[in-house]
Amino acid sequence: MHNSSQNGLHVAIIMDGNGRWATRRGLPRVAGHRAGVATVRDVIEHAPELGIRRLTLYAFSSDNWNRPAPEVQSIFWLMRAYLRLETDRLRQRGARLQAIGRRDRIPAALLREIEKAEFATADCKLLDVRVAVDYSSRDSITRTVSALKETVSGSVAESPDFFRGVLTKVLTAESGNVDLLIRTGGEKRLSDFLLWESAYAELYFTERMWPDFGAIDLEAAVSEFSERQRRFGGLPNPASQPTASTTEGAR
Ligand code: FPP
Helix, strand or coil: CCCCHHHCEEEEEECCCHHHHHHHCCCCHHHHHHHHHHHHHHHHHHCHHHCEEEEEEEEEEHHHHHCCHHHHHHHHHHHHHHHHHHHHHHHHCCEEEEEECCCCCCCHHHHHHHHHHHHHCCCCCCEEEEEEEEECHHHHHHHHHHHHHHHCCHHHHHCHHHHHHHHHHHHHHHHCCCCEEEECCCCCCCCCCCCCCCCCCEEEECCCCHHHCCHHHHHHHHHHHHHCCCCCCCCCCHHHCCCHHHHCCCC
C-alpha cells in the first residue's frame, strides 16, 4: 500500500532557510534557528486540524556536521531546550515524539532529553512527530542492508524481491511512506531525506524561509496536495475519469 492517507497524511518537511532569514536581517545565523523553533511549534499545533497524522521534520542532517562547531552546538542546544520546555505541551496535545537517525554521535545531554520526551509521549495518538537528527537516508538504507546481510544467506539472499520486501518493511516501519514532502527556502532538492519513503510522495517547494513559514502555508501545501491526483504509476482512477461522451475528441 503506497498511501497512508486513510489514517491521515504523512507530511515530511525539509526546514530550510533559517540562516538566510537571519543574515538578511543582519542577525547571527543562530537567530534564524531560534525563529525556526517557533515555526516548529506552530506547525505541530496546527497539523492535526489539517488531516496530518504524521509529521517528519529534518532538523539536523548528517551533512550538517560540516558546519562550524558553534553553529552545530547551538542547533543541539535549541533542540534540547525545545524538548525540555515543550514535552508537556506535546503530551497534552496528543503528540508523540520520536527521533530518527543516528544516536551514537549526538551530545549525551540531547540524547537524554530525546529519550525522556519519547518515553513521556509514548502513548499519545493524535499526531506522530518524528524529528530527524543526525539523519541520512543513504546511511539508513546502507545500515539496514548490512544488518540484513548478517542474518540471511543462501538463495533467499539472492532474490531482489526478498530484499525489496524486507527493506520496505524495515525502512517504512521507521518513518512510514511520505504523502507530501515540503521544502522551504527555495532550493529544490531532497538532500538525502527519506529517499525510500518518499518514492511516491508529492513534492512541494516554496520560496518561503522556514522562520516565515506558518500554519497558512502548511494549509496551502496540504490543499494543493489534495488537488493533485496520485496514480502511483498506474492509470487514473476510473471513478474520477470523465465519461467517454465528454472526452470525445479530447487528447
Ligand atoms: C536549515 O536552515 C535548518 C537547519 C539545519 C536546522 C533546523 C533546526 C531547527 C529549526 C531547530 C531545532 C529543531 C527542532 C525540531 C526543535 P539553514 O541553516 O540551512 O538555512 P540556510 O540554507 O539559509 O543557510
